[in-house]
Amino acid sequence: MEVMKMDKQISQELVTFIKQSPTAFHAVANMQNILIEHGYEELLEGQTWQIKKGGHYFVTRNNSSIIAFNLGENLDNYSFNVAASHSDSPTFKVKENAEIEIKGKYTQLNTEGYGGMLCATWFDRPLSIAGRVLVQEGDNYVTKLVNIDRDLVMIPNVAIHMNRTVNDGYAYNKQVDMLPLFGGSETKPGDLKKLIADELGVDVETIYGTDLYLYNRMEPSIWGANEEFISCPQLDDLQCAYTSLQGFLKGANKQSINVFACFDNEEVGSGTKQGAGSTFLYDAMRRINNALGKGEEEYYRALASSFMLSADNAHAVHPNHPAKTDVNNCVYMNEGIVVKSHAGQKYTSDAVSIAVFKGLCKKAGVPVQFFSNRSDTAGGSTLGNIAMVQVSMNSVDIGLPQLAMHSSYETAGVKDTAYMIKVMEEFFNSHIEEMSGHILKVTK
Numbered sequence: 070m071e072v073m074k075m076d077k078q079i080s081q082e083l084v085t086f087i088k089q090s091p092t093a094f095h096a097v098a099n100m101q102n103i104l105i106e107h108g109y110e111e112l113l114e115g116q117t118w119q120i121k122k123g124g125h126y127f128v129t130r131n132n133s134s135i136i137a138f139n140l141g142e143n144l145d146n147y148s149f150n151v152a153a154s155h156s157d158s159p160t161f162k163v164k165e166n167a168e169i170e171i172k173g174k175y176t177q178l179n180t181e182g183y184g185g186m187l188c189a190t191w192f193d194r195p196l197s198i199a200g201r202v203l204v205q206e207g208d209n210y211v212t213k214l215v216n217i218d219r220d221l222v223m224i225p226n227v228a229i230h231m232n233r234t235v236n237d238g239y240a241y242n243k244q245v246d247m248l249p250l251f252g253g254s255e256t257k258p259g260d261l262k263k264l265i266a267d268e269l270g271v272d273v274e275t276i277y278g279t280d281l282y283l284y285n286r287m288e289p290s291i292w293g294a295n296e297e298f299i300s301c302p303q304l305d306d307l308q309c310a311y312t313s314l315q316g317f318l319k320g321a322n323k324q325s326i327n328v329f330a331c332f333d334n335e336e337v338g339s340g341t342k343q344g345a346g347s348t349f350l351y352d353a354m355r356r357i358n359n360a361l362g363k364g365e366e367e368y369y370r371a372l373a374s375s376f377m378l379s380a381d382n383a384h385a386v387h388p389n390h391p392a393k394t395d396v397n398n399c400v401y402m403n404e405g406i407v408v409k410s411h412a413g414q415k416y417t418s419d420a421v422s423i424a425v426f427k428g429l430c431k432k433a434g435v436p437v438q439f440f441s442n443r444s445d446t447a448g449g450s451t452l453g454n455i456a457m458v459q460v461s462m463n464s465v466d467i468g469l470p471q472l473a474m475h476s477s478y479e480t481a482g483v484k485d486t487a488y489m490i491k492v493m494e495e496f497f498n499s500h501i502e503e504m505s506g507h508i509l510k511v512t513k
Contacts, residue, residue, distance in 0.1 A: 077291060079490065080299045080483045084289035087307050091199040091284040093133040093156035093333045094214055096307060100135050100314060100331065101127065107318050109137060114352070118360040128353060131343035132201060132212055133157070133333035136353045137314075141323040144361065148374035149354060149462070150497055151328040152317060153345065154310040154381065155335035155452055158303040159184030159475045161191070161247065163198060163281040168258045169248065176256040177248040178222060180283065184336030188241040190476040195220035195286040196249060198261075203278035204271050210278070213269050220286055222249035249283060285477040297403055297483050304479040306335065308469055309380035312486055316493020322513065324500040326357060326371075335381070335452045345452035351459040374503040376425065377464035378496060379417060379453025380489070382481070383407040383440045385470035398441035400470040402482030405436030406492055409451075409466040417453040422465035425501065425509060426492075433495035435488045438470070463501075463509070 090096035101111070109125040112118050120126055122144055127137035133156055141147065161180040169177040199216040224247055229235065241247060252260065259273070265281075266273040289301035310331045317329040330353075334344040343349060358368040386399045394400075400407045408423055409416040430437045442448035453466045469489055471481040502510045 076484050076487045079487045083311050083486050084301050086311050087301055087303050091216055092282050094201045096156045097133055097135045104137050118356050120360045130349050134343040135331050137329040139327050141325050143323045147324055147326055148371045148501055149328055150325050151377040152313040153330040153379050153452055154313050155306045156331050157333050157336050159186035159336050161283040167261050174254050176252040178251045182243045185475055187476045192224050192226045196283050197221040197286055198281050199284055200281035202276055205275045205277050215265055215268050222251050224249045287478055298480055299483050300478055300480045302477055304471055304481050305382040305474050312489035313380050313493050315490045317497055319494040320497020322498055322500045327497045332452055339452055339455045345456040348459055372462055374501055375462040376501045377462055379464055379466045381451040381468050382471050383409055383468035385472050395441050395443050398439050400438040400440050402470045403484040405438050405488055407438050407440050407468045407470055409440045415450040416466035417464035418466050422463045426465045429495045430492050433491045435492045
């Protein structure tokens with residue numbers, strides 16, 4: 070299988086975006102910049118929204134979640150086309166009082182786990198720290214992004230001579246095993262905050278708050294016999310976020326309001342003010358409706374015809390452990406978009422939403438695969454069913470197949486990145502309308 074040059078180029082653009090997005094805050098800031106470059110206007114939740122048909126807008130919450138939308142010009146019978154993804158990935162958060170001295174010879178950083186990571190993948194590799202810092206400037210507390218763009222810390226393994234049974238299985242203790250080494254005997258308490266202050270060009274005394282995280286600095290790689298695989302940090306879920314955004318920027322329909330949503334905190338349950346379980350999407354959709362001068366009845370009519378693609382990566386068949394996946398509802402990298410289903414409704418896909426999505430993929434010329442968990446194994450969930458609590462609409466859970474999900478260095482297929490952009494563009498070019506309780510009409 071020879072990977073096309075265009076597919077490799079798209080994947081190179083993806084990993085460039087990921088390298089520049091070490092935290093959810095950086096990812097959203099980069100999405101903002103991309104949207105502004107494409108003529109999108111920023112709205113603020115704390116101000117009145119002035120919008121018009123044919124306009125392009127975005128709004129953020131907590132600087133870690135973002136909703137962008139473009140408005141058709143014929144909205145007499147409009148509906149929302151929504152693509153949702155998430156900006157966060159499993160990592161380690163630096164605690165407020167961070168430095169721990171070890172006999173005056175080492176300084177560790179006190180961290181705690183964020184999300185369900187594969188701990189073993191964080192050992193013995195160059196790491197650094199990034200996040201946001203709240204700086205006092207007069208009466209204002211100003212958010213500033215920070216990224217220490219150099220190899221800064223490392224989590225060292227215990228030698229096999231001191232832990233001879235480690236290869237037989239080991240339960241990692243996050244308070245003992247997972248603390249990163251920050252400095253040697255010359256390091257003093259307060260050096261981390263001073264390093265952050267120097268990076269930002271501010272006085273230490275003006276730093277009033279921080280949300281700082283570890284990130285993996287290993288370079289992305291495109292590899293394989295035919296260069297068909299891509300490996301880098303945070304593919305779950307920045308691969309879906311980036312491709313959804315690219316498809317969103319390419320698509321438009323005069324009868325639709327297209328919405329790109331990227332939420333924070335999916336990896337810890339979405340139950341925050343900026344998560345998929347919050348009112349963020351609901352608030353944005355209601356304010357769009359109201360700012361266009363439309364009433365309550367028109368909003369509910371629009372919602373009945375609205376459709377969401379909940380985009381979050383899926384588990385590919387593992388070459389060493391094929392029995393970990395279902396016998397025939399299993400997926401492979403570079404074989405197309407994954408539709409995820411679950412009888413217990415951890416995924417939102419049903420016959421209606423699957424049919425619509427299969428039709429979109431056919432029009433886009435994109436292959437489709439189907440994933441279900443083994444019936445004797447509990448699987449994960451995603452943001453679609455959580456978002457439905459606030460805004461109920463037809464929805465399908467989709468994703469791109471990958472290996473080593475929640476590793477600090479994940480692997481996916483080069484061709485699948487392009488597939489997702491194509492079907493997202495097709496979706497945002499479409500108008501979906503509920504004709505009756507039994508008929509959904511999809512047109513361009």
